[in-house]
Amino acid sequence: MNGLDEIDLKLVVALKEDSRRSLKALAQICGLSAPSVSERLRRLEERRVLTAYTIEVDPRALGYHLQAIVRIRPLPGQLHEVERLIRSIPEFIECDKVTGDDCFIARLLVRSIEDLDGVLDQIVHLAETNTSVVKKTSIPRRLPPLSPARGSDG
Incomplete structure (x- = not known):
């Protein structure tokens, strides 16, 4: 697909939901140690999958x-x-x-x-x-689907 495994996808989704999650919390979500999560985040940053950790302001x-x-x-x-x-x-x-x-x-x-x-x-x-x-934002900015493309053979 895109070179991301299931754990990478879990990290991306977890950070999208709350970019302030601690390494310990991310490790619990992924079933890894905090150092392993830290290394995965570093690799995701190097590959530019993760480009920023940000906040949303109303x-x-x-x-x-x-x-x-x-x-x-x-x-x-x-x-x-x-x-x-x-x-x-x-x-x-x-x-x-x-x-x-x-x-x-x-x-x-x-x-x-x-x-x-x-x-x-x-x-x-x-x-x-x-x-x-703009009267209303029906769909706020969101991630694209993080699963294989529809209609792909796997």
């Missing part, structure tokens, strides 16, 4: 009550400048360069519609935008 607790998805189509010759500008605006929390009519699809967090307008006003001279306000 943006509303920080006053960010509005989330939007913006499709961005740079004006001719402005692609790199638009990308640079998006990177420099902290309200943009994610951005993907995509194929199709739009070059970028970005997610941003703001405190109000007025703040949204202020962010978009910073790029309007370089790009056309199409904005959708």
